[in-house]
Amino acid sequence: MPGFELINSQEKKEVESIFTKGGGTLFRHSYQDLRKKSYKVAEFEKNFKKTLKSKYALAVTSGTAALRVAIAALNLKNGDEIITQSFTFVATIEAILESGCKPKVVNIDNTLNLDPLELKKKITSKTKAIIVVHMLGTPAKMSEIIKIARAKKIKVIEDTAWGCGGRYGSKYLGTIGDIGTFSFDHAKAMTTGEGGMLLFNNKNFFLKAKAWHDHGHEDNKRFPRWKDTRKSHGFNFRMNELQGAVGLAQLKKLNKVITFQNKFSKKLKVKISKLPIEFRYYSKKTYPTEDSFIFITKNKNIALKCRKRLLQNKIGTKILPEAISWHFAGDWEHIKEIQNQRKYLQKSRKLLERCVSIPIYLKKGYKVVNKIAKILKDELS
Numbered sequence: 001m002p003g004f005e006l007i008n009s010q011e012k013k014e015v016e017s018i019f020t021k022g023g024g025t026l027f028r029h030s031y032q033d034l035r036k037k038s039y040k041v042a043e044f045e046k047n048f049k050k051t052l053k054s055k056y057a058l059a060v061t062s063g064t065a066a067l068r069v070a071i072a073a074l075n076l077k078n079g080d081e082i083i084t085q086s087f088t089f090v091a092t093i094e095a096i097l098e099s100g101c102k103p104k105v106v107n108i109d110n111t112l113n114l115d116p117l118e119l120k121k122k123i124t125s126k127t128k129a130i131i132v133v134h135m136l137g138t139p140a141k142m143s144e145i146i147k148i149a150r151a152k153k154i155k156v157i158e159d160t161a162w163g164c165g166g167r168y169g170s171k172y173l174g175t176i177g178d179i180g181t182f183s184f185d186h187a188k189a190m191t192t193g194e195g196g197m198l199l200f201n202n203k204n205f206f207l208k209a210k211a212w213h214d215h216g217h218e219d220n221k222r223f224p225r226w227k228d229t230r231k232s233h234g235f236n237f238r239m240n241e242l243q244g245a246v247g248l249a250q251l252k253k254l255n256k257v258i259t260f261q262n263k264f265s266k267k268l269k270v271k272i273s274k275l276p277i278e279f280r281y282y283s284k285k286t287y288p289t290e291d292s293f294i295f296i297t298k299n300k301n302i303a304l305k306c307r308k309r310l311l312q313n314k315i316g317t318k319i320l321p322e323a324i325s326w327h328f329a330g331d332w333e334h335i336k337e338i339q340n341q342r343k344y345l346q347k348s349r350k351l352l353e354r355c356v357s358i359p360i361y362l363k364k365g366y367k368v369v370n371k372i373a374k375i376l377k378d379e380l381s
């Protein structure tokens with residue numbers, strides 16, 4: 001969440017330099033004479049992939065666009081099946097539908113992410129890709145998921161809209177599967193207002209994604225843009241220079257954001273560890289980003305009572321338990337393509353209804369840790 005909390009003169013300075021140094025060039029390509037080497041989007045891509053130790057990066061207009069471009073990069077056909085998890089933002093399913101592929105939704109486990117055991121059961125000969133989501137920053141069980149996918153030659157997209165800067169072993173989230181996608185909307189750990197990014201280690205996926213997000217333009221340096229080479233159609237999901245400039249400043253703050261979230265969460269956990277609640281699972285080898293602090297109560301009524309008590313004390317709760325509707329596939333009556341899976345997804349609902357999620361804000365500092373702990377102790381012990 002806190003990316004927007006840290007917007008200050010640094011973002012302003014980056015944007016201003018587009019006008020002072022770069023001749024006001026807002027398009028990522030062309031206008032060499034006017035822009036005088038001011039390439040904000042390209043620089044943002046370069047810094048982002050360096051920070052997260054990946055080979056190729058492509059900036060796009062949103063996290064939803066990043067998912068759509070990722071599917072295009074994999075050359076999937078109409079009717080190919082893509083599996084994702086029940087607890088995610090609606091965008092994940094929308095990207096699958098927009099690509100003409102068939103969404104299949106799988107229940108979650110104690111990570112609140114894709115359950116590898118359920119995944120195994122749901123794979124068919126038509127399954128060509130998996131979109132695993134590190135929901136709200138807790139890593140999914142990537143070792144197990146990658147192993148299952150590799151054995152079946154299925155590609156893995158990591159929806160890292162949350163989890164930017166988090167790690168799994170020595171790797172950053174979003175660099176473990178075949179393609180990682182990121183969102184920089186206003187609610188995410190870093191923001192460009194609207195915006196997104198893809199990371200790749202495979203050059204062919206990168207080149208396909210780059211062309212597809214830009215009407216098929218191959219960005220062939222031997223030709224001027226109007227004579228550029230192309231092999232397929234595409235679409236327009238190009239990031240503009242204003243977003244790139246803000247991204248450059250925000251990226252420098254990412255570490256501060258996730259370090260705070262991580263410490264906040266650890267401090268709070270210690271204080272409430274004796275209460276009759278559980279926490280999301282993650283292995284000791286991982287470094288989660290903690291957009292929100294989530295705990296799992298014994299039943300739905302207790303979760304609702306905790307929520308009520310927190311709200312009375314001016315501590316916001318978010319997404320769970322009351323607002324799962326945009327984040328739980330079992331509630332999406334408006335998406336006809338997944339109606340036949342809603343009954344199966346009740347298992348996820350039972351788990352999500354027991355969860356309480358408290359957003360972590362940098363500006364409120366660590367002092368709210370004690371306050372939250374006291375409220376929960378009063379309610380639960």
Ligand SMILES: *Cc1c(COP(=O)(O)O)cnc(C)c1O
Pocket residue numbers: 062063064065088089091092133135159161162183184185194195196
């Ligand atoms: C935010 C989000 C997206 C979409 O990102 P936008 O930039 O808002 O389009 C996709 N997946 C998840 C899990 C998200 O939370």
